[in-house]
Amino acid sequence: xxxxxxxxxxxxxxxxxxxxxxxxxxxxxxxxxxxxxxxxxxxxxxxxxxxxxxxxxxxxxxxxxxxxxxxxxxxxxxxxxxxxxxxxxxxxxxxxxxxxxxxxxxxxxxxxxxxxxxxxxxxxxxxxxxxxxxxxxxxxxxxxxxxxxxxxxxxxxxxxxxxxxxxxxxxxxxxxx
Amino acid sequence: xxxxxxxxxxxxxxxxxxxxxxxxxxxxxxxxxxxxxxxxxxxxxxxxxxxxxxxxxxxxxxxxxxxxxxxxxxxxxxxxxxxxxxxxxxxxxxxxxxxxxxxxxxxxxxxxxxxxxxxxxxxxxxxxxxxxxxxxxxxxxxxxxxxxxxxxxxxxxxxxxxxxxxxxxxxxxxxxxxxxxxxxxxxxxxxxxxxxxxxxxxxxxxxxxxxxxxxxxxxxxxxxxxxxxxxxxxxxxxxxxxxxxxxxxxxxxxxxxxxxxxxxxxxxxxxxxxxxxxxxxxxxxxxxxxxxxxxxxxxxxxxxxxxxxxxxxxxxxxxxxxxxxxxxxxxxxxxxxxxxxxxxxxxxxxxxxx
Numbered sequence: 001x002x003x004x005x006x007x008x009x010x011x012x013x014x015x016x017x018x019x020x021x022x023x024x025x026x027x028x029x030x031x032x033x034x035x036x037x038x039x040x041x042x043x044x045x046x047x048x049x050x051x052x053x054x055x056x057x058x059x060x061x062x063x064x065x066x067x068x069x070x071x072x073x074x075x076x077x078x079x080x081x082x083x084x085x086x087x088x089x090x091x092x093x094x095x096x097x098x099x100x101x102x103x104x105x106x107x108x109x110x111x112x113x114x115x116x117x118x119x120x121x122x123x124x125x126x127x128x129x130x131x132x133x134x135x136x137x138x139x140x141x142x143x144x145x146x147x148x149x150x151x152x153x154x155x156x157x158x159x160x161x162x163x164x165x166x167x168x169x170x171x172x173x174x175x176x177x
Numbered sequence: 178x179x180x181x182x183x184x185x186x187x188x189x190x191x192x193x194x195x196x197x198x199x200x201x202x203x204x205x206x207x208x209x210x211x212x213x214x215x216x217x218x219x220x221x222x223x224x225x226x227x228x229x230x231x232x233x234x235x236x237x238x239x240x241x242x243x244x245x246x247x248x249x250x251x252x253x254x255x256x257x258x259x260x261x262x263x264x265x266x267x268x269x270x271x272x273x274x275x276x277x278x279x280x281x282x283x284x285x286x287x288x289x290x291x292x293x294x295x296x297x298x299x300x301x302x303x304x305x306x307x308x309x310x311x312x313x314x315x316x317x318x319x320x321x322x323x324x325x326x327x328x329x330x331x332x333x334x335x336x337x338x339x340x341x342x343x344x345x346x347x348x349x350x351x352x353x354x355x356x357x358x359x360x361x362x363x364x365x366x367x368x369x370x371x372x373x374x375x376x377x378x379x380x381x382x383x384x385x386x387x388x389x390x391x392x393x394x395x396x397x398x399x400x401x402x403x404x405x406x407x408x409x410x411x412x413x414x415x416x417x418x419x420x421x422x423x424x425x426x427x428x429x430x431x432x433x434x435x436x437x438x439x440x441x442x443x444x445x446x447x448x449x450x451x452x453x454x455x456x457x458x459x460x461x462x463x464x465x466x467x468x469x470x471x472x473x474x475x476x477x478x479x480x481x482x483x484x485x486x487x488x489x490x491x492x493x494x495x496x497x498x499x500x501x502x503x504x505x506x507x508x509x510x511x512x513x514x515x516x517x518x519x520x521x522x523x524x525x526x527x528x529x530x531x
Contacts, residue, residue: 021183021354028183028356036183036354040209040292061440062433063353066514154183 001032001057004142005065007082008129009050010074010095015129018155019072020051022133025151026143027055035063048077055142070140072132073099074115091139093132111139113177119170127170134174181356186324186346187212187254189357190280191220193325194252196362197332199278200226201251203240205233207259208292209348210282214254234259238266238279245275246385248372250332254280256348257298258289260306267341268307272387274402276335278328279306279313279343282351285510293510294348294433297484302345303461303491310399312406314342314413315460317431321355323458329360334413336367338405345460347483349433349512409462416464417456420446421471424453426525429468429492430481431457434506434513438481441518450526460488468495477525478502481518483511 006023008016017038027034033056039049052065071086073079074095086092088107096102097116113135115128124131130152137148152167184192191213194202202217214230221228231237237253244251255263260281270277283298285291302315314334318324327344335342373383389395420442421427430438435456445452455471457464477500480489486504493502505521507513 024183024354028181031181034183034354034356037349038352040348040352059439060355060436061443061515062437062512063349063355064512066516 002069003054003056003058004070004140005068006053006070006072006136007050007065007068007085008053008072008074009048009078009082010098012047012049014049014074015126016049016072016074017051019129019133020053022130022148022151022155023053023055023136023142025154026147029147029150029154030143032057033060035060037063048075050078050082070136072136074128074132076100079103091136093135095128095132097128109139111135113174115174118173118177122169122173124166124170124173127166130167130170131174131177134171135177136174137171138175138177179358179361181358183354184321184357185212185352185354186318186321187282187351188216189321189325189359190254190328190344190346191216192359193328194278194332195220195224195226196360197250197329198363198366199250199252199332200224201241201244201249202226202228202253203231203237203244203251204253204255205231205237205259207256209284209294209351210254210256210280212351213280213282234262235266238263238270241277242266242270242273242275242385245270245277246273246373248369248374250366252278252280254282256282256284257286257295260298260301264307267313268305268309268311269387270341271307271311271313272309273385274339275341275385276332276339277341278331278335279341281343281345283345283347285508291510292348294350294512295483295508295510296347296432296434297487297508298345299460299482299484299487302343303463306343311402312461313340314338314409314462316342316344317458317460318344318346318350319432319435319456321350321353321357324350325357325359327458333367336369338409339371340405340409345432347433348510413459414462414464414466415458416467417458418467418471419454419456421453421455421475423451423474424471425451425476425529426479426522427453427455427471427475427477428479428481428518428522429455429457429488431460431488434481434483437513437515438518440515441522444515444519445522445526448523450522452522457488463491463495465495468492472496472499475500476529479521479525480504481513482506483513484508
């Protein structure tokens with residue numbers, strides 16, 4: 001499988017690091033090479049946050065992604081910051097509940113999705129991140145279907161086990177969108 | 178095979194140290210090593226160990242000194258400015274010939290600098306972290322797995338040679354997660370007949386001390402320590418060579434910058450440039466022997482670092498004029514890109530001609 005370099009970017013508190021962790025766990029379960037790197041500036045809730053996740057069959061060089069094959073953007077500043085870095089042939093997933101201007105590039109595939117609104121309407125507030133992971137799975141099949149569920153179960157910490165079902169619902173919603 | 182888990186580099190070092198028998202951790206918080214101390218705070222009490230957040234870095238390193246004198250496996254961790262504060266204590270520990278593990282998850286400097294990744298403490302780590310005639314073993318892991326493996330083995334090396342050992346990481350390695358297979362917990366630890374554990378008048382007293390008022394006595398201990406350093410140099414050099422056998426251009430890089438250099442070297446090979454990667458795993462002792470062997474065929478060297486050019490000194494000492502040694506680096510917390518390194522490799526290659 002081709003190396004997949006994913007940048008997830010948005011506001012702090014949207015669960016981007018967690019979404020990245022779910023993708024990383026999927027790679028771990030399938031015994032692939034995986035790296036996950038958060039931005040760790042003076043971040044705070046409401047500020048910008050991003051993380052880089054690489055899935056590969058070869059040892060991974062820099063975990064900091066400069067040329068993503070996938071961008072998941074959950075707000076407008078993040079889209080602006082990263083849209084030009086996506087390689088030709090790459091994917092941009094934009095949460096259009098918060099992103100108002102869609103990129104005009106014609107050399108990448110763009111998937112607008114009102115993930116935040118969808119999650120809120122389904123009483124899954126705060127799980128737009130996982131809706132987008134579901135959408136990414138639908139568009140790329142970056143792992144086996146059973147793996148993605150297992151990844152959610154691994155990524156949710158034991159003390160929050162009650163949230164597994166909601167995460168799975170959000171995932172399904174993204175996969176069916 | 179144990180199950181692989183996804184862990185941050187900082188956490189992997191902490192867990193691995195506990196599995197190596199470390200039961201005392203003394204530290205003071207600082208970004209980007211925070212998760213290491215936080216992990217210790219959570220785990221140490223469950224293992225019957227001691228986690229203590231000291232009132233300062235100076236206090237923490239002196240607690241390390243005390244626990245080590247009493248024979249415990251002990252460690253501290255910090256990031257660049259905090260490590261500087263610990264330097265006096267590390268010198269005392271070296272002077273008293275005591276083992277311990279010190280972690281530096283480097284950030285940009287000098288001064289308070291930035292909190293982003295850097296490798297600008299290379300000189301500090303490899304020349305002497307503190308005053309006086311001493312050195313210490315310095316490891317430079319470049320993956321989370323290697324952080325776990327080196328932390329696990331570091332205590333054995335520290336005990337064997339009675340020396341402080343450092344793991345020199347950086348904010349990128351500390352913060353990133355990768356799959357890691359953790360080592361089995363150690364059940365037997367080496368005897369420490371020199372430890373100050375109380376003797377009930379059954380033996381001569383043991384003393385941990387770095388003060389010698391008679392010059393000749395101090396000179397004798399320094400001579401003795403430097404004889405041990407020669408043994409360390411002979412036995413403990415570690416490096417990883419990738420595609421170096423037929424390489425014209427050898428890129429030398431450690432830790433996080435070695436990951437970037439590895440990608441650049443792969444791109445260069447795809448363009449038909451004969452490049453290779455030499456990755457020191459021990460920064461002290463520097464893996465001189467393995468690097469020296471590459472001088473038989475390499476036509477140029479490029480040291481890639483996240484600083485203004487520090488390890489390049491060691492590369493030049495080994496190459497000793499037999500080939501040009503160039504440098505590429507970014508600093509202050511800026512991370513070099515594979516494309517930048519590739520550009521530098523290309524320009525060196527053009528200079529080589531046919």
